[in-house]
Amino acid sequence: MKFNVGSSLGLLTGVVLLLTACAGNQESGGSSSNGDNEDQTQISFIHWRGEDAEVFNEIIEEFEEENPNITVEMNIYPSEQYQSNAQQMLRDGSVGDVFTSFPGSQFEVIQNAGFFEDLTGESFVDNFNAEAIEIGQKDGQQLALPYQMVFNMPVYNVGMFEDLGLEPPNSWSEFKEMADTLLENDITPIAFPGADIGPNQFMNSMMMNNAPDEDIFEKLENGEESLTNEWWVSTLENFHELLDHGYISEDSLGTQQDAAISQVAQGEAAMLATGSYHMASLLEQNEDLELDFLAPITVEEDEAIYEGIHTATFMLGVNANSEKQEEAKQFIEFLSRDDIASKYANETGQHLTIEDVDYTSDALQNTAYWLTDKETRFQPRFFITNSSVENAVLSSIERVLGGDDPMEAAETSQQVVEENID
Structure with a gap:
């Protein structure tokens, strides 16, 4: 796969984000852990993709059917609010047992705070394309697993x-x-x-x-x-x-x-x-x-190196402060199954980093060749820390x-x- 991630990703340094109180989120999925089944464990899943709420609710329902002792409460925040507040939300471990991160500065800030649990060696890591998930690595550890392969071009x-x-x-x-x-x-x-x-x-x-x-x-x-x-x-x-x-x-x-x-x-x-x-x-x-x-080619043809832009994003992580890490890992393993990933991909119109996704929508099938045949560059903006x-x-x-x-x-x-x- 022609993902030109670039060696300088490992040199990104953290920035200080303004930490403010959280508000205006969408909540869905799961049921209270104080319900009829006292043995149930409720995990918190937080992210910024409001447009994916419907399919995630369906996926969560399937997960809970297969794992009757685990419920998932999903909270969705506007992306800018999520970038500003995610670190604060993760701090005490009560929110975001499973959370998502943008690559670049947000990943670095959360990593520097020590909130990523190391996922190195987990069996579900093998479900992802090895090159695509390099963006979620730091100091030899797999801290986050990008779920989406986004093409940031017209x-x-x-x-x-x-x-x-x-x-x-x-x-x-x-x-x-x-x-x-x-x-x-x-x-x-x-x-x-x-x-x-x-x-x-x-x-x-x-x-x-x-x-x-x-x-x-x-x-x-x-x-x-x-x-x-x-x-x-x-x-x-x-x-x-x-x-x-x-x-x-x-x-x-x-x-x-x-x-x-x-x-x-x-x-x-x-x-x-x-x-x-x-x-x-x-x-x-x-x-x-x-x-x-x-993607506009702004130089003459013989000077062009890249044909487009990609980003491995929506990076799945487990909160290092969570007391429910095993249940959180079960949820990520479920999301990385090829049947569940295929459902998510086709219902949201997203290419993914999962190896065996079956793209059935015409739009995804017609553009899947960008994953393998085109010389694309990792989004430069994410190198600004x-x-x-x-x-x-x-x-x-x-x-x-x-x-x-x-x-x-x-x-x-x-x-x-x-x-x-x-």
């Missing part, structure tokens, strides 16, 4: 391209020619949900070939690189071209995720600048869509999409970087 309407005689472009000049053809047919090339998702996902494919060095953000945080250097300024110039030529709408920074999804589902836009995790939402609105991935630096990087893109000059935007953000890496 999803596009294959049928629309075929009707217009278009092929996925292999260079920046071809990309602009393709986008011009779409505009000539009154189609917005890229639906960009800048209001709630922003450039968090789209930046990765826009910079993957401008800065092929996988250590580029580590060097930025070490002061060895600068956002005013060519690799980032050229990326901002590419974003400026998208805006200047009308390839993304002028109000993209005010466009909500649901509106962008609707634009693509209704044929008003050709590409959605998010990732594979929105395929299911697109198909819910238009089941006739045929979808695939299209300082949240202030990450915000500076993202804000430089937002400034350009708001009309600022690329170099001026880079200089402003570089000043913030320097203030935060001393």
